[in-house]
Amino acid sequence: MIRILFICHGNICRSPMAEFIMRDMAEKSGVADEFYIESAAVSSEEIGNPVHSGTKRILNRMSIDCSKKRARKMTRNDYEEFDLIVAMDRSNIRLLNYIIGTDDEEKVKLLLDYTNRGGEVADPWYTGDFEQTLQDITDGCTAILNEYKGD
DSSP states (O other): EEEEEEESSSSSHHHHHHHHHHHHHHHHHHHHEEEEEEEESSTTTTOBBOHHHHHHHHHHHHOOOTTTOOBOOOOOHHHEEEEEEEESSHHHHHHHHHHOOOOOTTTTTEEGGGGSOOOOOOOHHHHHHHHHHHHHHHHHHHHHHHHHHHH
């Protein structure tokens, strides 16, 4: 089983979108039992808050329920517990380094590094473009699923 932790700044927009989309993809591909998937923040700002309405609207449209999700902050223990720590942007990685120290096991990756184009997933909190975020996350999660299913 591969254990994946998706990371964004507040754990209310991008990382929960990735968490729930990845779970849905794994389930629909018949490999849900090969993955354990969660998400967390690198900041404390949104701890305990529900998923942002823009992300919730997208997930609801896909018939994915995220109503029980509450933002949480990543811990050093998460680094030990997860096989992959998948960040949305380089700022997330910089803040992750304060939590984990060094990435000696090379677990930390950018989501879009799994795709052919690379780059960062823009934060829809600032851009307002949840559709672009959905496209980026779908592309990244599809690439992760293809790389790890059957391991």
